Amino acid sequence: METRTLVAYASKYGSTKEVAESITKILQENGLTVDLEHAKKVHSLEEYSAVVLGAPIYVTHLHKDAAGFLSKHHEALKKLPVAIFVLGPLSNEEEEWKEARSNLDKDLGKFPWFRPVDTKIFGGKFDPKNLRFPDSLLARLPASPIHNMPASDIRDWIEIRDWAGQLATRLQPALT
Template sequence: MKTRVLVACASKYGSTQEVAESIAEKLSENGLAVDLEPMKKVKSLEEYSAVVLGSPLYLMHWHKDAHVFLSRHHEALTKLPVAVFALGPLSDEEEEWKEVRAQLDKELAKFPWLRPVDIEVFGGKFDPHNLHFTDNLLVKLPASPLHNVPASDVRDWKAIRAWASSLATQF
């Protein structure tokens, strides 16, 4: 019987979804049975032997679907190996990466029962031309951390696939 892994993600603009798809593909290439689902659609974890959770850190906050998922599946997640990834940094600046990791650790600390086998931060993608109305207004505020931030995509696909391969051996 193959190890069955759930890759569950929350994604506001699709970037985290694309990373989750890459991770699911790599896990599958490594011989695992993989399902990819949005976090909000997952009803049960009964059929899975491992879970990979992915969510963006948007304005230094984890996507609300990640909070809901962890709360809803609390009991099942204490019995499974869980890996967590987040997208956040929009540049290659080391300080931004440290800040994002610290914020992810702060978000995960809200769930002290969760003991991930691995946690990873990947660069994010930002396109100010594709923002929803309220986010577009926020970006225009001079006090916003995204004010005048140029479009960027610092996702490192090689690192993403390497991380997924390392998870396959752990699962």
């Protein structure tokens, strides 16, 4: 039986999907058979030997589709090696990274059974021109944390590639 890895992602504006696509490609380059799927569309984990879950930290919380994925598949995920990556900070300020870690830890704490083999936070991407309602409305409110926020993209593609390569090595023993 062929062993397969699932890269499941949640994404509101496409940035996390782009990272998931990159991670999928790197895992494949490292010899893994990998499927890429939106977390909400995954119905079963029966055919998988490992899972990588990606999501943004959005308004201080893990994207709802990623949380839903963890809830829906909790029995299967308890038996599989699972790695999780999130996109969060929109600047390189240390405090923002600490806050992203704290928010992620708090949200993952709601799933006490979840023991990922690795958890990684990457910088995120923000483009106010792409905002849809209600986010576009929120961006116009002076009290909003995204009011007048400039576009940014601090995703570190070298770091993403390195992490995925290391992850492939970590998942290989679990897949044989």
